[in-house]
Amino acid sequence: MSKKSKAGDHPAIEAHDLVKVYGENRALDGIDLTVRRGQVFGFLGPNGAGKTTTIRILATLTRPDSGTARVLGHDVISERDAIRARVAVTGQFAALDEDLTGYENLIILGRLNGLSGAAGKQRADDLLAAFELTGAAGRPVGGYSGGMRRRLDIAASLIVTPDLLFLDEPTTGLDPRSRSQVWELVRQIATAGTTVLLTTQYLEEADQLAEQIAVIDHGRIVAEGTSAQLKSRVGSGTLHVRLLDGDQRPRAQQVLAGALEGTVHLAADPLALSMLVATPADGTDVGRMVGRAMIQLAEARVGVAEVALGQPSLDEAFLALTGHTAGPTAIDHQDVSA
Amino acid sequence: MSAPAAVTRPAAAQTHQIDILLAAGRSRRRAGALAASATFGRRAMLKIKHDPKQLVDSVAIPILFTVLFTYLFGGAISGSPGDYLKFLLPGVLTMSIAIVTMYGGARLAQDVTTGAFDRFRALSVWRGAFVLGGLLSDAARYLFASAIVVALGLIMGYRPDGGAPGVLAAVALVVAFGLSLSLLWAAVALLVRDPAVVISIANVVLMPLSFASNIFAQPGTMPGWLQAFVAVNPLSHVATAARGLMSNAGGTGGSVAWSLIATAVITAVCAPLTLRLYSRRG
Structure with a gap:
């Protein structure tokens, strides 16, 4: 945490009761949000939950119907130039030029950010090198892979180091390797002192990157806390067990329900059972708990073919936090506003 | 791509x-208004460099109109294509530029749909820079298209009595008028946000203005209602003014004045409107 931006008393983001309505769709239905400076804040929710609309309002691209928001101490409605000078936006709604090369995109954005010709070239070269894009610098962005495009997108947002960076679904559609590269970049940017607000549909991503997570659904924040706090509400994941003999399923169900204190779900497969595993409040780790349960199954002479413990999916998280799944319910507001 | 290195390299x-x-x-230094406008103009030029297809409208339309209309109407109206060119060429110049203007609006709408627009809007630059930069690149296109019309005319036997100064003055007038139309289509583009719709709307406006004018024929033989329309049609005035300037005929001051007034009025209405729509936050 070497170079925190100028210490101000006000948080990086302070939003109160933001409402935005598109036609019939209440994209935002009273969002309250506080993001501390230097923090990586995760905004977790399904498509159409209101994540992008919130970012657009905070980046001064969309005006809220009601509510107030201050970004880096400036009002999003009356002081948008002061905000624009200090924040950067990346994401699908603020795209790069596909026809231009990676280098040209950075040069253009450098000039628009007030860099001189020489400084802009130097900055573009440095960023391309740091983001491992030097080899692709002369090619039009339209031909880039998803991972390269996302890296260039982030590089472009660092042409002038922002005090606050909005990352709209930085890894949606990326393969696992590109995803971990982007995660590493986000960590480095945060370490260097830039506050990051990222939206994501992936619980794992929020868990990996964000110190503080807000879960958004139907334009409302339904839960907020650290990753550990949310996990204790969501559970550690789902335990899947496959038996050797389907006749033993009732006994397995009984043993697991007792050992892991939860409801065991009987899958359509007559050999399979699954259950949500809660993170133990006393700090016992999940592995030990599951291990004990497996020993109890063995002692009850239940033959086990397979055991797997999966991360809780967004659906499971939503089920736990909101009582319903994160299905594609709301219309994607981007279609309306873009 | 050297992606694997990023994973294996020591993070430190x-x-x-x-x-x-x-x-x-x-x-942090805010880009100057002119520097930012020039940068947007440069962006448009880079897009042409990478995708020369973007110039098709500015090349094909002038060639098509000049050649087609000269030989289509030339014999019928003035006896020979050579005589008709003196009358037609300034009008074809006017019409070509007017038609080419709508593609600038379509490109702007394209920027809005791809998200490039929002990336630029999120920057702290003078809000007029995006529009002015677009006009700069439009001006280059219109000059390019004008050069094609004039060059083709010269090849086909057109000899302007006004000489180079007359032709340049006419081109300047037509391009200025074209830029006011650019602003109109920019406003339309920011309203409808769909390239195809911009083209449709512009066609509906420009086609009747182009043909119900004095570009192809003197209005003397037209019915009265059509003559009345031709007389108030700004394209007629621009064509008349261009004709006068290029042939060095006297008495075109009125048309030149009307053309400049039309240009000024369209600009005065559309420039603030475009800027408003640009900064509008949905």
């Missing part, structure tokens, strides 16, 4: 590099 080395980069990038 890269962290150091990005840390230094971020520390070095903290200077």
